[in-house]
Amino acid sequence: MQFLGKKLDGICGKRVLLDGELIPATIKISDGKITEIQRHVAGENAANMEGSIFNAGNHVVMPGIFDSHVHINEPGRTEWEGFFTATKAALAGGITTIIDMPLNSIPPTTTLDNLAIKLDSAKAKCHTDLGFWGGVVPGNIDSLKPLINKGVIGFKCFLICSGVDEFPHVNEDEVDQALNEIKGTNAVLAFHAETDCGTCANNNADPTQYSSFLASRPDEMELDAIKMVDRLCRKHKNVRCHIVHLSTAKALPILSKLKEDGFPITVETCPHYLTLNPQEISDRQTQYKCCPPIRDTENQNKLWNGLKTGVIDMIVSDHSPCTVDLKQPGKKDFMEAWGGISSVQFGLPIIWSQAESRGFDIPTLSRWMSEEPARLAGMSNVKGKLEINYNADIVIWNDEKTFEVTEDIVLHRNKITPYKGKTLKGKVLATILRGQLVYEDGNFSNINGRLLIN
Numbered sequence: 001m002q003f004l005g006k007k008l009d010g011i012c013g014k015r016v017l018l019d020g021e022l023i024p025a026t027i028k029i030s031d032g033k034i035t036e037i038q039r040h041v042a043g044e045n046a047a048n049m050e051g052s053i054f055n056a057g058n059h060v061v062m063p064g065i066f067d068s069h070v071h072i073n074e075p076g077r078t079e080w081e082g083f084f085t086a087t088k089a090a091l092a093g094g095i096t097t098i099i100d101m102p103l104n105s106i107p108p109t110t111t112l113d114n115l116a117i118k119l120d121s122a123k124a125k126c127h128t129d130l131g132f133w134g135g136v137v138p139g140n141i142d143s144l145k146p147l148i149n150k151g152v153i154g155f156k157c158f159l160i161c162s163g164v165d166e167f168p169h170v171n172e173d174e175v176d177q178a179l180n181e182i183k184g185t186n187a188v189l190a191f192h193a194e195t196d197c198g199t200c201a202n203n204n205a206d207p208t209q210y211s212s213f214l215a216s217r218p219d220e221m222e223l224d225a226i227k228m229v230d231r232l233c234r235k236h237k238n239v240r241c242h243i244v245h246l247s248t249a250k251a252l253p254i255l256s257k258l259k260e261d262g263f264p265i266t267v268e269t270c271p272h273y274l275t276l277n278p279q280e281i282s283d284r285q286t287q288y289k290c291c292p293p294i295r296d297t298e299n300q301n302k303l304w305n306g307l308k309t310g311v312i313d314m315i316v317s318d319h320s321p322c323t324v325d326l327k328q329p330g331k332k333d334f335m336e337a338w339g340g341i342s343s344v345q346f347g348l349p350i351i352w353s354q355a356e357s358r359g360f361d362i363p364t365l366s367r368w369m370s371e372e373p374a375r376l377a378g379m380s381n382v383k384g385k386l387e388i389n390y391n392a393d394i395v396i397w398n399d400e401k402t403f404e405v406t407e408d409i410v411l412h413r414n415k416i417t418p419y420k421g422k423t424l425k426g427k428v429l430a431t432i433l434r435g436q437l438v439y440e441d442g443n444f445s446n447i448n449g450r451l452l453i454n
């Protein structure tokens with residue numbers, strides 16, 4: 001704990017991720033930025049350098065995780081989650097930057113005034129850097145440019161009910177207008193891609209069984225929505241579009257063709273779609289409920305393949321917590337329970353546990369979890385890679401060590417998570433935010449996250 005809270009002059013180690021390879025190196029840091037990289041310098045020699053040099057030894061040194069999909073819910077639903085707890089959990093999980101979703105907080109981030117309220121409540125509470133999504137809802141078209149000018153990275157919209165009344169969904173016409181409005185900016189429109197195709201309601205199904213919920217949100221709902229995005233993306237050519245939390249692999253051919261044809265579409269999926277499956281969900285285990293839902297193993301294998309081929313660009317948490325009573329209502333009813341999974345603290349080990357056995361390496365994982373989300377957020381010139389002039393945002397972790405997820409180690413506000421009791425591989429040891437060692441071995445230093453806003 002020699003350096004906790006200190007601004008480091010450098011970090012060295014035998015496995016530092018540089019240019020897609022884990023190699024021995026020393027990184028020098030000044031004013032929070034990487035100023036020099038010495039390759040093939042063994043950690044032992046570098047440890048003799050002057051100043052505060054953190055020696056990571058054999059542990060992995062890579063860019064801090066960048067999570068572009070987190071629902072912090074403050075202000076308004078702070079009992080669900082908050083800036084302090086969400087970012088603290090994130091930091092312990094090796095995340096150095098989070099982008100907050102526009103909904104579930106009250107007010108939602110759909111106007112400049114509402115963003116101001118959010119910024120005010122986030123002040124001095126963030127352990128990580130924090131950027132913001134805006135939202136597109138019916139009637140807020142005039143707010144989009146002002147929000148972009150203030151620095152939101154883009155907008156999320158829903159094509160089906162969002163689950164909260166104050167964030168209504170939009171129709172194809174409204175999306176069309178929004179895409180017109182943001183044309184010529186670098187903002188991205190992100191789609192919750194499910195539509196209500198009217199094929200799925202079965203009021204007789206047993207709501208305590210996961211299969212009833214799954215049957216109520218079939219692949220077709222996602223497919224139908226992604227066909228709409230395909231039409232709009234082709235129409236608006238140069239406007240960036242993004243699919244959040246892709247669950248159905250059936251949409252991969254459409255998305256692959258859009259990319260092949262050169263349209264600026266990006267796609268994310270989440271740890272739960274890649275690692276959990278319906279067979280493990282017993283009756284009433286509503287901690288597994290999310291929208292779109294977790295599908296079967298064959299679908300999951302195809303999602304991994306989508307990552308391999310590059311149709312899916314990135315993995316982000318979609319951490320969307322709520323209070324215990326809403327997540328596990330009295331009857332433990334899947335239809336009533338809040339849809340959203342809590343996992344922001346554990347993304348790296350959840351993914352590493354599976355990625356390694358599927359033959360993926362650490363540089364690939366870092367591309368999915370740091371480089372690509374930073375690019376989505378328009379921050380690929382300062383975050384997501386270890387390069388000169390980049391932020392010294394770094395995670396140091398042990399890729400061999402396993403641990404069990406128990407409630408006492410969960411740092412987000414409400415501890416319900418489907419990962420409870422699971423053994424994961426990959427333990428975060430330390431996190432460095434703009435050159436400062438802010439987390440080490442369960443200990444935190446001062447709060448030093450920045451609000452990424454103009």
Ligand SMILES: NC(=O)NC(NC(N)=O)C(=O)[O-]
Nearest residue numbers: 071162163290291320339340
């Ligand atoms: N209102 C929400 O937070 N919804 C979220 N819920 C999920 N994914 O179950 C989401 O991202 O759509």
Ligand SMILES: [Zn+2]
Nearest residue numbers: 192244245291
């Ligand atoms: Zn969504």
Ligand SMILES: [Zn+2]
Nearest residue numbers: 071101318320
């Ligand atoms: Zn979400």
